[in-house]
Amino acid sequence: MVQKRFFGSSAEMYLKTIAELAHEREPVPVTSVADRLGISTVSASEMIHRLEDRKFVKHRPYKGVYLTAEGRRKANGVIRRQRLWECFLTNGLGIPWEHVHDFACQLEHATDPVVTEALADYLEHPATCPHGNPIPTADGEMPALEGVPLVNLMPGEKGVILRIHPVSEELVKHLDERGISPGREIEVTEIAPFNGPQSIEVGDEIHVLGREVAAHVMVQQAADTR
Amino acid sequence: MVQKRFFGSSAEMYLKTIAELAHEREPVPVTSVADRLGISTVSASEMIHRLEDRKFVKHRPYKGVYLTAEGRRKANGVIRRQRLWECFLTNGLGIPWEHVHDFACQLEHATDPVVTEALADYLEHPATCPHGNPIPTADGEMPALEGVPLVNLMPGEKGVILRIHPVSEELVKHLDERGISPGREIEVTEIAPFNGPQSIEVGDEIHVLGREVAAHVMVQQAADTR
DNA sequence: TTATTATATTAGGTCATCCTTATAATATCA
DNA sequence: TGATATTATAAGGATGACCTAATATAATAA
Ligand SMILES: [Mn+2]
Ligand SMILES: [Mn+2]
Ligand SMILES: [Mn+2]
Ligand SMILES: [Mn+2]
Numbered sequence: 001m002v003q004k005r006f007f008g009s010s011a012e013m014y015l016k017t018i019a020e021l022a023h024e025r026e027p028v029p030v031t032s033v034a035d036r037l038g039i040s041t042v043s044a045s046e047m048i049h050r051l052e053d054r055k056f057v058k059h060r061p062y063k064g065v066y067l068t069a070e071g072r073r074k075a076n077g078v079i080r081r082q083r084l085w086e087c088f089l090t091n092g093l094g095i096p097w098e099h100v101h102d103f104a105c106q107l108e109h110a111t112d113p114v115v116t117e118a119l120a121d122y123l124e125h126p127a128t129c130p131h132g133n134p135i136p137t138a139d140g141e142m143p144a145l146e147g148v149p150l151v152n153l154m155p156g157e158k159g160v161i162l163r164i165h166p167v168s169e170e171l172v173k174h175l176d177e178r179g180i181s182p183g184r185e186i187e188v189t190e191i192a193p194f195n196g197p198q199s200i201e202v203g204d205e206i207h208v209l210g211r212e213v214a215a216h217v218m219v220q221q222a223a224d225t226r
Numbered sequence: 227m228v229q230k231r232f233f234g235s236s237a238e239m240y241l242k243t244i245a246e247l248a249h250e251r252e253p254v255p256v257t258s259v260a261d262r263l264g265i266s267t268v269s270a271s272e273m274i275h276r277l278e279d280r281k282f283v284k285h286r287p288y289k290g291v292y293l294t295a296e297g298r299r300k301a302n303g304v305i306r307r308q309r310l311w312e313c314f315l316t317n318g319l320g321i322p323w324e325h326v327h328d329f330a331c332q333l334e335h336a337t338d339p340v341v342t343e344a345l346a347d348y349l350e351h352p353a354t355c356p357h358g359n360p361i362p363t364a365d366g367e368m369p370a371l372e373g374v375p376l377v378n379l380m381p382g383e384k385g386v387i388l389r390i391h392p393v394s395e396e397l398v399k400h401l402d403e404r405g406i407s408p409g410r411e412i413e414v415t416e417i418a419p420f421n422g423p424q425s426i427e428v429g430d431e432i433h434v435l436g437r438e439v440a441a442h443v444m445v446q447q448a449a450d451t452r
Numbered sequence: 453t454t455a456t457t458a459t460a461t462t463a464g465g466t467c468a469t470c471c472t473t474a475t476a477a478t479a480t481c482a
Numbered sequence: 483t484g485a486t487a488t489t490a491t492a493a494g495g496a497t498g499a500c501c502t503a504a505t506a507t508a509a510t511a512a
C-alpha cells in the first residue's frame with residue numbers, strides 16, 4: 001500500500017492553474033480556472049469548495065479564488081516538478097521544447113519528493129525551464145518574475161525574450177514556428193491600428209503576432225538608446 | 227484536454243501484477259492478485275470483470291485469470307516503463323536500487339510512449355533493470371527468463387545471482403542487507419531440515435534465507451565441476 | 453461422498469471527479 | 483436604477499475504484 005494522499009492529480013492541477021492565473025489577475029475568477037482546465041464551472045466550483053475545506057484556497061463569491069500560503073506552497077511544488085521534468089525531457093532526452101509541457105504535466109503528479117530533489121541535483125539546479133519560466137525552490141518559493149509583456153512594447157522598442165507563459169502546447173508551437181524562444185532578440189516594427197496585431201522582427205524575419213499571443217510572451221526590454 | 231484513456235493507473239497495476247504472477251502459476255488466482263495489490267477480493271473480482279469486458283484478460287471461474295495477447299502487450303508496456311525508470315533512477319539519479327521500485331511504480335503510469343522511447347535511447351537500451359529483470363521490447367515482448375530459483379539449489383551447489391523477482395521494496399531491502407544482488411556469486415552451504423531455510427555464502431559471509439525469500443531469487447547455476 | 457475450504461457473487465455502501473439543466477444571486481453597464 | 487450578463491448553487495446523474503457483510507457455488511480432501 002502506498003501512502004494515502006489527500007488529493008490526486010486533479011486537485012494538483014487546480015492549484016497549479018490558480019497559481020499560474022494569479023499572475024495575470026487576483027483573485028482568480030472561477031470561470032477562468034474552469035476554462036483553462038477544460039472543465040465545467042459547476043465542477044470547478046465543487047472542487048474549489050473542497051480545496052477551501054482543506055485550506056488550500058480562499059474563495060470570495062463573485063470575485064474569485066486566492067491561494068492560501070499552504071496552497072501556494074503546494075502549487076509551487078507541482079510547478080517545480082513540472083519544470084524540472086521539462087528540463088530533463090529537453091536537455092536530457094532531446095525532446096523538442098514545444099512538446100515537453102504536456103509530458104511533464106503527467107509526470108509532475110507521479111514524482112516523489114526524493115526523486116524531485118535527486119533530479120534537481122542531476123540537472124544542477126537550473127534556474128528556469130526551457131520556456132524561460134523560473135523553477136520554484138525546494139521549499140515552495142517562486143522566484144520573482146522578471147520582464148514585461150511583449151504586447152506592451154511600442155514600435156521601435158527592442159528587447160530579449162525572457163519567457164513564455166505556460167498556457168498550452170499550441171501556444172508554444174505557434175511561437176516556435178515564428179522563431180520566438182527565450183534568449184532571442186526582437187524588435188517591434190509595427191502595431192496595426194485598432195489594437196491590432198504586432199509585427200515583430202526576429203533575426204532577419206518579421207512575424208505578426210496577435211495581441212492575445214503577445215500577452216503571453218515576456219521580454220526584458222532594452223534600454224532606449226535611440 | 228488530454229486524450230481520454232480507457233483505464234487509469236489502477237487497471238495498469240492489475241495487468242502488471244497478473245503478468246508478474248503468471249510466471250509462478252497460470253492461470254493466476256484472483257485471490258493472489260488481490261493479495262499482491264492489497265485490495266479486497268471483491269474489488270479485484272470487479273476490476274477483473276472490467277478488464278475482461280475490454281478483452282485484456284480471460285477469467286476462468288474458480289481457476290484464475292489469463293492475460294490475452296492484448297493484455298500481455300499492455301502489461302509488458304507498463305513493465306517496460308517501470309524498469310526503464312528504475313535504470314534512470316539508479317544509474318542517472320543515484321537513488322539506491324532498493325528504493326527505486328516504488329518510485330518507478332508511480333512514474334510508469336504517467337509516461338507517454340514518446341518519453342518512454344526517448345528514455346530507452348538515453349539509457350542506451352539496457353537489457354535489464356537494476357534488479358536483473360529483463361526489460362520488455364518497445365512492441366511489448368518480454369524476453370525469455372533465464373535462471374532457476376535459488377531455493378532449488380542443494381547444499382554445495384553454486385551460482386550467480388541473475389535477478390530478484392519484483393515483489394516488494396521490503397524483499398529487495400532484506401536481500402540487499404544480506405549482500406544479495408545481481409551478479410554476486412553464491413554457494414548454498416546448508417539447508418536446515420524439515421524444509422528449513424538455506425544458508426548462503428556470499429563473498430565471505432554466510433546468510434540465512436527463508437524459503438519464501440529464496441524462491442524470489444533467480445540464479446544461473448554453475449556447472450557442477452565437482 | 454460428504455464436509456470443509458476456496459472462490460465468486462450479491463447487496464449496499466463511500467469517495468473523488470466529472471457531467472447537464474435549471475434556478476438564484478450578484479455585478480455591472482447603460 | 484433597472485436590465486443584462488456573470489457567477490453561484492441546487493438537483494440529479496455517471497464512472498472508476500475502492501469497502502464490508504452475507505450468501506452461493508465449485509473444488510478438494512477426508
Ligand atoms: Mn499536470
Ligand atoms: Mn515550461
Ligand atoms: Mn505502478
Ligand atoms: Mn526492477
